[in-house]
Amino acid sequence: FFVPEIIEKKRNGGKLSGEEIRYLIEGYVRGEIPDYQVSAFLMAVYFRGMDEEETTELTMAMARSGEMVDLSAIEGVKVDKHSSGGIADTTTLVLLPLAASAGVKIAKLSGRGLGHTGGTIDKLESIPGFRTELSKDEFVRIVNEAGAAITGQSKDLVPADKKLYALRDVTATVDSIPLIAASIMSKKIAGGADRIVLDVKFGGGAFMKRYEDALELARIMVNIGKLAGRQTVAYVTDMDQPLGLAIGNGIEVIEAAETLKGRGHKDLLNLCLELGSEMMLLAGVEKDKEKARKKLLENIRSGKALEKFKEIVRRQGGDPDALEDYSLLPRARFSRGVEAREDGCIEKIDALRLGLTAMKLGAGRQKKDDAIDHSVGIWLCGKVGDGVEKGKPLAVIYANDEEKLQWAAEEVRGAFRITREKVETRRVIRARVT
Numbered sequence: 001f002f003v004p005e006i007i008e009k010k011r012n013g014g015k016l017s018g019e020e021i022r023y024l025i026e027g028y029v030r031g032e033i034p035d036y037q038v039s040a041f042l043m044a045v046y047f048r049g050m051d052e053e054e055t056t057e058l059t060m061a062m063a064r065s066g067e068m069v070d071l072s073a074i075e076g077v078k079v080d081k082h083s084s085g086g087i088a089d090t091t092t093l094v095l096l097p098l099a100a101s102a103g104v105k106i107a108k109l110s111g112r113g114l115g116h117t118g119g120t121i122d123k124l125e126s127i128p129g130f131r132t133e134l135s136k137d138e139f140v141r142i143v144n145e146a147g148a149a150i151t152g153q154s155k156d157l158v159p160a161d162k163k164l165y166a167l168r169d170v171t172a173t174v175d176s177i178p179l180i181a182a183s184i185m186s187k188k189i190a191g192g193a194d195r196i197v198l199d200v201k202f203g204g205g206a207f208m209k210r211y212e213d214a215l216e217l218a219r220i221m222v223n224i225g226k227l228a229g230r231q232t233v234a235y236v237t238d239m240d241q242p243l244g245l246a247i248g249n250g251i252e253v254i255e256a257a258e259t260l261k262g263r264g265h266k267d268l269l270n271l272c273l274e275l276g277s278e279m280m281l282l283a284g285v286e287k288d289k290e291k292a293r294k295k296l297l298e299n300i301r302s303g304k305a306l307e308k309f310k311e312i313v314r315r316q317g318g319d320p321d322a323l324e325d326y327s328l329l330p331r332a333r334f335s336r337g338v339e340a341r342e343d344g345c346i347e348k349i350d351a352l353r354l355g356l357t358a359m360k361l362g363a364g365r366q367k368k369d370d371a372i373d374h375s376v377g378i379w380l381c382g383k384v385g386d387g388v389e390k391g392k393p394l395a396v397i398y399a400n401d402e403e404k405l406q407w408a409a410e411e412v413r414g415a416f417r418i419t420r421e422k423v424e425t426r427r428v429i430r431a432r433v434t
């Protein structure tokens, strides 16, 4: 093959063969094909797209570029859950113990947060002692004994995605549906799970701004999963406003614990019940969705789900008391409420603006190697459709810098749109794709 011919074919809207795609990806990972040629290729894909066959070939070529994790040492059906990224998306923290408490085996490889979206690994590291770099043996043992474990992705998991993602980031080719699908699914397939539940988000705080694009991404990923022999179910969910109420790291651990104690926001709880019951069906531990949901609710009521969270935390070296006594979590030096200036109803919450504000307070990274401040964040007092009263807080901000605290207050106020009219609440779950 000759790389310019592959680029030209895609540039002209042609269909690439599996051999051509593999040649390109393998050559790129080995360092034999330079960034500038792959940049041109990515831009051609951005404009011309890829059909499902090409996207699947790309996914598999990427998945095989590094270690293909073998989870066969874990008994039973392993189910993975993945979110395409969002704001106040505390789902994984709740779902991992919740589904595990109902008998689902979850071996979760997770990434760190980048930009305005948080990462589950970063959030869990708020818990004193919690280790997110488990050895393969520890990881397998904890899943076998506790039902769930979570560890950072090893350097060798899909090296093709690491290189391609960095290149996409600087060549304005991130928001391409086939490239996102291949990026996500290559990591899921290499991660070794048997079945996959995807939460594909759309709206202001998500990669996909439009519902239709998220639905298409969901369909393509479900199909890739099928072709790769990994049964996949995808949900398309609203990320036009934050999902839960907490945006940050330590405060999202608090929100997860509260949700497992039955005191979480109904949107977060409902999504966790839906995804959790889907995971139970996929794992084969329950056949009826309604029964599965009831079991999960029962495990929250009885405290079994919270106990499971504590068990996972303890087994990964963390202090489970932090899930009861929140003062054991990192605390910010300053906090303040952002008061509403008028009575009314919340019409819109700009999730992206809140995510970026939390990031700049220190909750997230602007660059890959930035350090995280686990104590800072934003706690919302309401969501779209909720009433607000003049002088009462819209949100509370936690910061370690007084200047940033005042700056963030203006950002947070600007992220809320208040109206005199009555506003409907937003539905979170919009589609289920199988």
Ligand code: URA
Pocket (backbone or CB within 6 Å): 084, 085, 174, 179, 180, 181, 183, 184, 207
């Ligand atoms: N998440 C990923 O892992 N990859 C993308 O390309 C977008 C979101």
Ligand code: CA
Pocket (backbone or CB within 6 Å): 086, 087, 088, 089, 117, 118, 246, 247, 248, 252
């Ligand atoms: Ca978050």
